[in-house]
Amino acid sequence: MNRVAIYCRLSDEDRMKATDNQDSESIQNQKNLLMEYALEHGWEIYKLYSDDDWSGLDNERPEWNAMIADAQDKQFNIVLCKSQARFTRDMEMVEKYLHTLFPIWGIRFVGFADNADTENKGNKKSRQINGLVNEWYCEDISENIKVIFDKKRRDGHYIGGLGPYGLMKDPEQKGKLIIDPEAAVIVKRIFQLYLDGYGTYKIAKLFNDEGIPNPTKYKVLHGFKWKKDTQAAQAGLWNAVTVRRILKNEMYLGIMVQGVHKKVSYKSKKCVPMPKEDWFMVEGTHDAIIDQETFELVQKMLVEKRRSDGLGKPHVLAGKVKCADCHSAMIRLSPSNSRYKYLKCGMVNKKTGVCTGHYIRLDQLEELVLIRLKDYFKNVNEGLLREKCQRMSGEQKTIKSLDSQLYDLSQQIAQKQRAIEVLYMDRVNGHITIQQWSEMKSSFDGQLEALHNRKIALDREKGISTSKQDQDTLLLEKIKKYKDIEVLSASVVHEFIDFVTVGEKSKKAGKQEINIKWRY
Structure with missing residues (x-):
């Protein structure tokens, strides 16, 4: 007697169909239809396999894979689906199973609605054509969705499943992010700790010791599903990478950043990183958690090498002190017989004698740098800085002109992109031929490329003018802010000091030359 496995599948795209036969696509109706068909043919039903909310291109469908395993074990000799597309929309899988492995395993495939039947040798070409059509359908759907999503990204609408840690999706307005007060506190604390000299490892250890759940665990605790449920995620542990x-x-x-990664193909889940110039970045879409000045200072600190004290916290001058003779980095020593910490030249070698020690007590160097900073802030020529700021009026005119040109270019680019979207929909709906689509799109692409190149050039020009203006203004504000400094911090060091050089101490005079290269 023939034993049949019934397989049903429903995907999101089926669920969203607004057609008269929508009910017939439901899982339960598929089951009822196929069970009735099997009984009419006198087949014994071995098992019903059902995947809800899965794409026909996804080969990780749990019930589908269970059915394939049972098929290989020869638990049944017929696979019954509503159609070939319910089984798979991947042409490669059609050939692999329907035309290769199923015949070897002695299994017949039957598609009720489209008359697909591997027992009928005459409709093999029909099945292959259906496979191609199903795959083309998926490709068209994928391209259509991409066009829609890219439009939303350009408009600053958030299309992700969950908001980034510290932000959440606005329940009142689709595509908008708002601050998550509870998580935002942790984000602000991370930035402040890093400015205070804590390394990423030390911050992670501190949070783990305090029992603060990491971003993944935080989402789970707040009722969100998380597919990447790793052991570390279950434990809620922070790490330096996070x-x-x-x-x-x-x-x-407050910048909407999307399109950082891209799927390599509509048939694959693998994603690859995109160059930053291809990201979708829209400013002012949501409230900022971190101010621009703090963020930029942290980015400067991230790119500089800072040696930890073994506990995850570098000293305030870490990465800034160099040997005056060989220009190598000075490294820290903590002698066991001394309560002081020292810096010495990193190129000292007893055998080769590449350089001499240039030893200096760290606390004394930090005290000297603080005194020099106070003098710097006290004696800086604010009048000269004000003269620089007065030049901003001329820069401002240039920036306004560039803004006007950039706005016009953005409008033209948006019009061309909308035209391409409309053109694509005309092609999908059969209103124009593929040749017409190709010719018109080629023309639009050429125009878009020229507009984008012009916009890049103007953005670069504006960036130069704006950076001059901003640097003068911010410098004056920062000097006023730190004028009465009493404690040396990593943030003020990174903001105003390029590097410090330490010379060899004179044995006769007992003097040691210390020089500071200021950033401004």
């Missing part, structure tokens, strides 16, 4: 990712995330500036 902390660093948060420190580099421009979303905390």
